[in-house]
Amino acid sequence: MQENILIIGNGGREYAMGLVLKDDKRVEGLYFAPGNGGTHALGTNISAIKHTDILESIKKYAITLVIIGPEAPLSEGLSDFLKEHNVRVFGPSLAASRLESSKAYMKDLVSQAGIKTARYMQSSDVKTLSEFIYTLTPPIVVKADGLCAGKGVIIAQSHSEAITHTKEMLSGKAFGNAGMRVVIEEFLDGYELSVFAISDGKDFIMLPACQDHKRLLSGDNGPNTGGMGAYTPTPLCDETLLEKIKKDIIAPILDMMRKQGSPFVGVLFGGIMVCERDNELEPYLLEFNVRFGDPECEVLMPLLQTPLLDIVTHAIDGKITQLECKMKQKYAVAVVASSKDYPYKSSPAVPISVKEFDMNLGHIVYAGVSKTESGEILASGGRVLLAVGLADSLSLARDNAYEIMRHISFDGMHYRDDIAFRALGK
Structure with missing residues (x-):
């Protein structure tokens, strides 16, 4: 059966999935909603965001399978909505997605299941949380309950700092509604x-x-x-x-x-x-x-x-x-290039220059990019792209990733120079 596949999302994760699906001969058509400036080269971008618009696009393009990439549409019940309309979809239900959309729910469920986790307290009451904070030895972990795009966790170095961050979250100043319930955890060293x-x-x-x-x-x-x-x-x-x-x-x-x-x-x-x-x-x-x-x-x-x-x-x-899931006997290292002001604020879109490199080293994954009418790819903010190095050893895969990165440039570009340092010791 030939598949027409729709991938929901616009980041590097969705680009990476599209990259491997594009080469599958069973995939007749590949679509992204909304996609990014790089996914244009892999398939067709669809501007649909609302559930009903996505469903209309599924009918229009005869989509046979939907893969939901990010957490937000899952927490909004997109998987359930599509299943109700007889669409084959890969992604957990709204109820199952609470494991991510509510850290308080997740911690309580994990405790019931007897899974080892950090000692914690979840509440929306600052007095209750402050009392628990003083039972812990700093550093102390302060987490917003809801979705914060990977940024809702703070490591406080003192009791007073932990209480300050807790109050900021509960007031809505730090993460809006996502922080109106807070999880305090002991810090685990490892x-x-x-x-x-x-x-x-x-x-x-x-x-x-x-x-x-x-x-x-x-x-x-x-x-x-x-x-x-x-x-x-x-x-x-x-x-x-x-x-x-x-x-x-x-x-x-x-x-x-x-x-x-x-x-x-x-x-x-x-x-x-x-x-x-x-x-x-x-x-x-x-x-x-x-x-x-x-x-x-x-x-x-x-x-x-x-x-x-x-x-x-x-x-x-x-x-x-x-299914026997087999992996290639290789290593992969991905290095992220971010925009000038990430993660503090958005940055203006700037052109990206990519010089030719040996494709045997690996490839580029596009994320925070847009495309001009003339076809030029722009760094449009956040995590812009990734250089992915592949090799038979971890050290060579890392070398390959950084070699690819040396062929890329844009104004304000930033990346770490030590990815995989814990494994390689440098």
Whole structure:
């Protein structure tokens, strides 16, 4: 069967999925809603944003499959809406998406499931939260309950700083309605991993663990961002550790979701903190997201040996365990180039210059870009693009990513120079 596929979203994650689907001979047409200035080269961009407009576009272009990339449309019930209109869609329901759209709900559910996580308190009352803050030893984690595009987490260095940030969130000044309920957590010391399970509502398969780099500046300095780079596979997660994550974190939450009548179908993304306890590495859950991470998706997609289309359709059809998900025996490193003022404010659109480079090194993924009428690609703000390096070793993949980046320039361009430093030691 030939497929006409619509990918919902406009970032690097959606571009990366489109890049692998474009080369699948079973894909007749590829569409993006709304897409970005780079996805024009992969398929057709559709301006539809509202649910009803998306449905009209599905009918117009004879779409046979919809893949929802970002968290926002999932939290707005797009998956449910499309299923009600007999559209095949890959993405969890509104009820299942609460795992990401409400950190308070997620933490409570995780505790009920007996999953290891940081000690916490969730409330909208500043007095209750302040009392809990004083039971913790700084640094202290302050989280807005709702969706904040990866920026709603603050690491406070003192009790007073934690209370100040809590008050700012609850007042609506910091993150609007997303911060009207706050989660306070103890700080866990260790290293972070991103893990991804593809679930069909009953069973699941795991993809290789990735490591993201949230801080803006090299050396893990500066403010949190949506992610400045990622790599996979990582030597910081062996089979023993991955099995612990699978058994003690992923399986229990999917079982809980199914038992409470909200079976999870789609990509479950676990943010994991690995801590040393009694000379053993123990995984603790930081948070769940309900879609591929960005920039993790950009390093996972080019390593898929099993086609993405097969993974998606097997999940939708409840047959994920009938699929053997194979990965290429390679490494991928993605380095994000961001705009001048990211993440503080938007930047004016500026032209991007890309000099010719050896395509064997890897490729470019476009994200925060627009396209002029003459076809020129502009850096339009935020995380603009990613240089993705591929190789047989992690060190060479990183070298390849930075070699590609040296061929790219735009006014105000910023990127970290140390992606994968925890694995490579420099």
